[in-house]
Amino acid sequence: MAFPINQGDSFSSFTHWWNYDVFLNFRGEDTRNGFTGHLYHDLCDKCIKTFIDNDFQIEEEISEELLKAIRSSKISIIIFSQNYAFSTWCLDKLVEILNCKQNGQLVLPVFYKVDPSEVRKQDGNFKVALTEQEIKFKNNIEKVQRWKATLKEAASLSGWHYEDGILDENALSLQKYNMVEPTWSSSLSTRSNSCLHMGSDKIRSIMWCSPNPITVQLHAKAFKKMENLKFLMVHNVLISKELNYLPNELKLLEWHEYPFSLPSNYCPQQLVVLEMPRSCIRLEKLFMQVHEAIGSLDKLKHWTLSNCKKLQILPSTLRLKSLEDINLCDCVSLEKLPDLGAPNLEELNMKNCENLIEVHEAIGSLDKLKHWTLSNCKKLQILPSTLRLKSLEDINLCDCVSLEKLPDLGAPNLEELNMKNCENLIEVHEAIGSLDKLKRWTLQYCKKLQILPSTLRLKSVEDIHLGGCVSLEKLPGLGAPNLKYLNMFGCENLIEVHEAIGSLDKLKHWTLSYCKKLQILPSTLRLKSLKDINLCDCVSLEKLPDLGAPNLEKLIMENCENLIEVHEAFGSLDKLKWCILRGCKKLQVLPSTLSLKSLEFISLCGCVSLEKFLNIHPEIKCGRLNFGDNNIREWLLSLKYLISGLTQLSLDNCQNVGDSLVSISGYI
Known part of the structure; x- marks a missing residue:
């Protein structure tokens, strides 16, 4: 099946700067002998120099040669x-x-028999695969997080959706890359300007790119004879003179860092894509010139103004009924977002609009909006008073440091809510507690947050991050049967955890480190899926109860200075690998017998109140023991079972080891 990329002298001129026109990234076992193989041959038949990796994976790391091919x-x-x-x-x-x-x-994704949302949201097979990668790279989880972020970014790009032999261009608006013959492209060879000066009404597309920024002397009427030009893409090319003419038939106009206003006689009613990131274009002047034509462009689907740092004002009247996405990222001078008149808008990116103060009320009624990014809008204080965003899947309010209250979003399909570093947030609306499709909720470092919804019925949520919410005193009942990750790191004023938390039978990872005022955990705990719990520096905790956690692998209670007792049940956790009780100065009572068959590391360093070491089951083969700085007086003979498999033993400043330990070990 042929791709909509055309042959001609367009790609041959690229090789002056690049070794390859196209690099194919694919999973060999899925598509090498089918879709990808046919695509490769089609491209080669059109004299498009294409790199395909014909070697099967034999190493963990990709080779330097492969990296060079990509670059x-x-x-x-x-x-x-x-x-x-x-x-x-x-x-x-x-x-x-x-x-x-x-x-x-230029990066073009193809979604071969997978839904783009499955890649972006990492559902289905992508969820399974990434879970396996997390297990495989458990010691390098940052690598997996980087993969996740990259997948989300790539899946958000315009691309082709291939399903059962049909390439659906309309669904993902790929007209922007559909080069209609004949196409002219240039890598800024000597003939570039002469071709532009001559012009031709036969030219339909121009891709004018340079690997490095370069300034050229372009005639003001260079495009005068190109009346049928549909697609104009310019990257890393700076012109020294303002253009007097652009063809009115343009459907795609993509010109990065365009330094002037658009020509006064240009009427852009045919535009489907307008991308002018980092440009100095003055929109208010443009709109007056063309009688606010942009505001009534009913065909415009994609509009990019990212990094237009001097942009202050958008048109007062916008009627963009076909608009699907608008990118205003890094428009740092923009103070107000007007009514876009865009009932079909699906994606709104306002990241790093640092001076944005106000969002028009009409934005709250965009019922097709799926993705809304407002991260680092530092001056934003108020969202629309009424929000009915019934299609919204994710909203990012990270670093909106002036926002004090999160209203009802009217978003029953919301899956991801990111409010990290909303330092002045005090209250979350009660309705947020009923978002039954919410999967990820981040409130990390909301330092003034005091009030969560009194009832949380979040049946789909898998990840809640409350780390650094230092003003939070109580965690309400979590009706979250699918919760896997609960991070409450640094909730310094947390006193109470609701009893319902003890029944989260799918919870795998629970972090309560530095919850300095926490005294009591739920009285009944049935955490059958729990793999690790971190209670480091919970200095007010006196007793560790039975967690009901048969699959626990890691227990961290370092510096729990007032901990006196660890429940007897911990001695029978046969999947426990790490047990760290270092610095628990008042610890006196441990399980009478340790039957921890999977134990790899135990630390009782600094447990100065512990006088008797516990009985050891013969099956334990621990590799590392740290008993430094303690006052253990009685060492049972069963300690020999631990010593027999040791690779590391620390007994620094143990005053009472004596001859008994020497006789037990047989080799000291």
Whole structure:
């Protein structure tokens, strides 16, 4: 099946700067002998120099030669398939491709028999694959997080959706890359200007790119004879003179860092895509010139103004009924977002609009909006008073440091809510507690947050992050049967954890470190899926109860200075690998017998109140023991079972080891 990329002298001129026109990133076992193989041959037949990796994966790391091939390609095509994320090679190459995108590489995703939302939200096979990667790279979880972020970014790009032999261009608005013959492209060879000066009404598309910024002398009427030009893409090309003419038939206009206003006689009613990031364009002047034509462009689907740092005002009247996404990222001078008149808007990116104060009330009624990013809008204080965002899937309010209250979003389909570093947030609306499709909720470092919804019925939520919410005193009942991750790190004033938390039978990871005022855990705990719990520096906790956690692998209670007793049940956790009780100065009571068959490391360093060491089951083969700085007086003979398999033993400043330990060990 042929791709909508055309032959001609367009791509041959790229090779002056790049080794390859196209780099293919794909999972071999899924598509090598099918879709990808046919695509590769189609591209080669059109004289498009394409790199395909014909070697099967034999190493964990991708080679330097492969990295060079990615970096020296003008375009990367990513073919997402069902098993794509199971391959670390594919994921590592994807990271490099997205890095190259920042330097001007064109990146085009193809969703081969997978839904783009499955990749973006990491559901289905992608969820399974990434869970496996988390297990495989448990000691390098940052790598997996980087893969997740890169997948989300790549899946948010415009791309092709291939399903059962049909390439659906309309669904993902790929008209912007559909180069209609004949196409003219240039890598700024000597003939570039002469071709533009001559012009021709036969030219339909121009892709004018340079790997490095360059300034050219372009005639003001260079495009005068190109009346049928549909697509104009310019990257890293600066012109020294203002243009007097642009064709009115343009459907795609993408010109990065355009230094002037658009020509006064340009009427852009045919535009489907307008991308002018980092440009100095003065929109208010443009709109007056063309009688606010942009505001009534009923065909415009994609509008990018990212990094237009001097942009202060958007048109007062906007009627963009076909608009699907608008990117205002890093428009640091923009103070107000007006009514966009965009009933079909799906994505609104306002990241780093640092001076944004106000969002128009009409934005609250965009019932097709799916993705809304407001991160680092530091002056934003008020969201629309009424929000009915019934299609909203994720909203990012990270670093909105002036926001004091989160209202009812009217978003029954919300899956991700990020409010990290909303330092002045005090209250979350009661309705947020009933978002039964919410999967991830981040409130990390909301330092003034005191009030959560009194009732939380979040039946789909898997991850809640409350780390650094230092004003929070009580965690209410969590009706969250699917919760897996609960992070309450540094909730210094937390006194109470609701009894319902003890029944979260899918909870795997629970962090309560530095909850300095926490005295009591739920009286009944049935945490059958729990793998690790971190109670480090919970200095007010006196007793560790039975967690009802048969699958617990890691217990961290370092510096629990007032801990006196550990429940007897901990002695029978046969999957426990790490037990760290270092610095528990008042600890006196441990389980009478340790039957921890999986134990790898135990630390009782600094447990100065512990006088008797516990009985050891013969099956324990622990590798590392740390008993330094304690006053243990009685060492049972069963200690020999631990010593027999040791690779590391620390007894620093143990005053009472004596001859008994020497006789037990037989080798000291």
